[in-house]
Amino acid sequence: SPFPYQVDKIVEQLQQFIQSYDLPALRDYWNYLDRRLFSRLEDVYRPTVNKLKTSLFRYYLVYTVQTGRNDKAQEFFLKQASELQNQVEWKDWFVLPFLTNADSNPTFATYFSRQWADTFIVSLHNFLSVLFQCMPSSPVPVILNFDAECQRSAVIQEENEILRQKLFALQAETYRMKKEELQQQQQQEEESVVHHKLPAYVANMDRLGDSELDMTRSQRSTTHSLQSRGGFLSSLLSQSKKGPSRPTMTTGVSPTQTGGILLGKKEPSNHQSTKGKEVATGCKDGKSHFTGLTANEPVLVQHRQRRLQDHGKERKELLSKVTSQGQSVEKKMEKGATEAEPSPELQTEQSESLTKTSAFSTEAGGQEQPFIVLSQEEYGEHHSSIMHCRVDCSGRRVASLDVDGVIKVWSFNPMMQTKASSISKSPLLSLEWATKRDRLLLLGSGVGTVRLYDTEAKKNLCEINIDEDMPRILSLACSPSGASFVCSAAAPNLLSQLDLAAPETGGRGVSQVPGKLLLWDTKTMKQQLQFSLEPEPIATNCTAFNHNGNLLVTGAADGIIRLFDMQQHECALSWKAHDGEVYSVEFSYDENTVYSIGEDGKFIQWNIHKSGTKVSEYALPTDATGPFVLSGYSGYKQVQFPRGRLFAFDSEGNYMLTCSSTGGIIYKLNSNEKILESCLSLGGHRAPVVTVDWCTAMDCGTCLTASMDGKIKLTTLLAQKS
Structure with a gap:
């Protein structure tokens, strides 16, 4: 047997079965590879194996048509009908033996091209090569890797906990500094503007759900008189239905740490409104539902931008490994399509021939x-x-x-x-x-x-x-x-x-x-x-x-x-x-x-x-x-x-x-x-x-x-x- 390392002979053997129209041998040989190799892979690789099998049989069918052996093509569907009739990807292929010019038919023209055949052979070769490189000569069952997986999981959890502690420490320090700046700015504003001011807890919330809104109830009693003057806008900000449909940006921090709320945020600096100015609505009765919105727009904008920068920097550090892998995949993407696409783990080594997306x-x-x-x-x-x-x-x-x-x-x-x-x-x-x-x-x-x-x-x-x-x-x-x-x-x-x-x-x-x-x-x-x-x-x-x-x-x-x-x-x-x-x-x-x-x-x-x-x-x-x-x-x-x-x-x-x-x-x-x-x-x-x-x-x-x-x-x- 050519297993385990002679990939060239495996691919050559499959091609010999195709060239000799030996469908039973081709099917038995692939089933042997499936039992010996592919069945030992994790479930995430199963779609890739299925696509390779589909492409192999299509390669056989195209060869029978190109060599004028329509009888072999009909024999293929006769023997494989019970297996293929319920598979969506084979739905259009049953008519192939009865087409006169199949190579010019839009549905099958791609598969008659030399480019598709070469791409499939290279994809199959690369898949087997990477597979053999990633497993020993005697493949180890997944269950025997349990201890190694547990150790790796423990190390990852420990690293996550350290990073989480660092993140919370940075957030606490940032929050303390921003809170001091905000308090100073609020004191200055209170000296000059004393009416139409949003409650403090409203000005510092960002898309909060029920759990975070509950944490602000202790602050509402001290700001109730101000809130009552906020009209329709304040009434909306102080209430929430059951559960938000979208998660908040951060977890494990106080609600006042997450920036400005929906409807409570101010516009960018080039669209600032005059402080204390009332805003009229366009409703049918002419009544003013929205009272004026006043706050420290520049400070809140800087607050929001600084928080997003901090979050982006931390996220970039945590995802640096994933991003670097993604960039290598993107650089190798090229035009063309193939149905045999290995999963991302296997694709990294030989992605130039395994990709199925266009540039x-x-x-x-x-x-x-x-x-x-x-x-x-x-x-x-x-x-x-x-x-x-x-x-x-x-x-x-x-x-x-x-x-x-x-x-x-x-x-x-x-x-x-x-x-x-x-x-x-x-x-x-x-x-x-x-x-x-x-x-x-x-x-x-x-x-x-x-x-x-x-x-x-x-x-x-x-x-x-x-x-x-x-x-x-x-x-x-x-x-x-x-x-x-x-x-x-x-x-x-x-x-x-x-x-x-x-x-x-x-x-x-x-x-x-x-x-x-x-x-x-x-x-x-x-x-x-x-x-x-x-x-x-x-x-x-x-x-x-x-x-x-x-x-x-x-x-x-x-x-x-x-x-x-x-x-x-x-x-x-x-x-x-x-x-x-x-x-x-x-x-x-x-x-x-x-x-x-x-x-x-x-x-x-x-x-x-x-x-x-x-x-x-x-x-x-x-x-x-x-x-x-x-x-x-x-x-x-x-x-x-x-x-x-x-x-x-x-x-x-x-x-x-x-x-x-x-x-x-x-x-x-x-x-x-x-x-x-x-x-x-x-x-x-x-x-x-x-x-x-x-x-x-x-x-x-x-x-x-x-x-x-x-x-x-x-x-x-x-x-x-x-």
């Missing part, structure tokens, strides 16, 4: 990119244009919906796998994950119903009727507490029964499609109330909660953004945002501002402290905002108007992912330039991307881009910390 564009001027592209995979279970593609709050599963009403729930870590699949008899228009019991999906239809779908039990739990006169459920948003959800219902679009065409208003104008915005209880599945939409009932296209559910922002067909107080259940702010419909709206990371994309092709940032004052405005290309157009043969043309999320942020809100005709594009935010700075083009699509999402639950963020041909790309990124 991505680099930032102009040769500057260091903010992200390293680790991999790009494709989910291809949909066969029509995608409408929605959303990651759940845990970052473990994705729910996707296409225009044919097909729902797929799938995971991508550690391997891509479909967990649940369903087809709706009635058209579906909206999709949203539930925040509590995150196994549940909310599905809005085009016939006035909302369905609650259990993705683990793979069945509908209930279906409720919303409004017969407003059958189109355009948007769903579940509150972070999970106790309720917001539902946007709209009247039928008479100009398009398929809901793929916008009302013709003579160019960009105000769409007059009526609609309702309703609040429903998720436990009782009963309607709680209907929000007032002024100046008239209008269709709401997009909705989003802030981190604790106290605020709801909506974008409507009349171009108006409305900000709702979810404790009073009334509109707190509203302003004209876009010339035409608002397609997508989201809170910023610090939740002091709101971003929106509209029919006019503009991407705008709004200050919610100043009645919707415009902070920045950028023009986006049409392929980022829609309508999205897919052209085909014989004049075929498919048009799709925006339905899902058009942009998403990274974990710290510094970068934005948008749609494009060839894939997602990442832009840098908060720059002084008048145009958005493009940092990275993800690519990978042959049809326009219509919706995106950015999973930030893990340190390696995953960008999802879904297109009109039903393909969804998952691009895994590693953030480069400067």
Whole structure:
């Protein structure tokens, strides 16, 4: 036997079996390698072994067709049918023996190229070489490595504890110094300004949840009189629903250590407001909901920047090893694709032949990119244009919906796998994950119903009727507490029964499609109330909660953004945002501002402290905002108007992912330039991307881009910390 170190002879033996059309011997030899070698590997390597096996049999099939032995190709499927018929990757291959010019067929042309064959052989050779280098001549069972693993784990835990103690010591010292500076500044301010001042505990909180808010209750008694003068803003800051949907930046430190809170932070220095100046709102009754915001803006800005710098420096030290490995992987990435991709541990040595991702564009001027592209995979279970593609709050599963009403729930870590699949008899228009019991999906239809779908039990739990006169459920948003959800219902679009065409208003104008915005209880599945939409009932296209559910922002067909107080259940702010419909709206990371994309092709940032004052405005290309157009043969043309999320942020809100005709594009935010700075083009699509999402639950963020041909790309990124 050529085992264990003669890799060349192993590969040569496999090629001899292929050239002699000896399928039984080829299959037996691979099974021997699997029993002797591959079965001893950890489970994380199993997907790589399966991909190598698939590529080996495809290599055999292509050889039989190239040599004119179609009888051997038919014999292959006859003997292997029972094993391959349930495997998705073999679904299109059963027709191969019956094609006259298979080498020119778009589905198989790649596999008939010399480049693919050479890449596969080199990949197989490198995989076996690295495998033999990483194991002794007699492979040791995993269970015998238990003691070594325990010792290594103990050493790592000890190192982590030392680093944690150093981190806490640095944070305590930094907090003490910053607290002294803040106290001095507050004393100076109290001498000159004594009215409209935010409570001390509010000015020093940053996106706190219930656990941290409980720790500040002892401070509230001393600042109650000041808080009562804060009006609507202070009332929102002092309360929180159940559990935040996003974690805080730091752990193990006091709440006053984490910087300024949502809504309590001040704007950058170039957008400072006059101290003590009151801010009027744009509500229907003309009353002022937001009183003036005064505080030490320069000090708080410096405080925030210094805290982020300290955190970034510490994180950079802790992740230096991971980053250095990621950089070596990125440098070795090249164009081309191969189905045989070893896992990252094995890929480091020979990544130039084992990668399956395309080369991505680099930032102009040769500057260091903010992200390293680790991999790009494709989910291809949909066969029509995608409408929605959303990651759940845990970052473990994705729910996707296409225009044919097909729902797929799938995971991508550690391997891509479909967990649940369903087809709706009635058209579906909206999709949203539930925040509590995150196994549940909310599905809005085009016939006035909302369905609650259990993705683990793979069945509908209930279906409720919303409004017969407003059958189109355009948007769903579940509150972070999970106790309720917001539902946007709209009247039928008479100009398009398929809901793929916008009302013709003579160019960009105000769409007059009526609609309702309703609040429903998720436990009782009963309607709680209907929000007032002024100046008239209008269709709401997009909705989003802030981190604790106290605020709801909506974008409507009349171009108006409305900000709702979810404790009073009334509109707190509203302003004209876009010339035409608002397609997508989201809170910023610090939740002091709101971003929106509209029919006019503009991407705008709004200050919610100043009645919707415009902070920045950028023009986006049409392929980022829609309508999205897919052209085909014989004049075929498919048009799709925006339905899902058009942009998403990274974990710290510094970068934005948008749609494009060839894939997602990442832009840098908060720059002084008048145009958005493009940092990275993800690519990978042959049809326009219509919706995106950015999973930030893990340190390696995953960008999802879904297109009109039903393909969804998952691009895994590693953030480069400067």
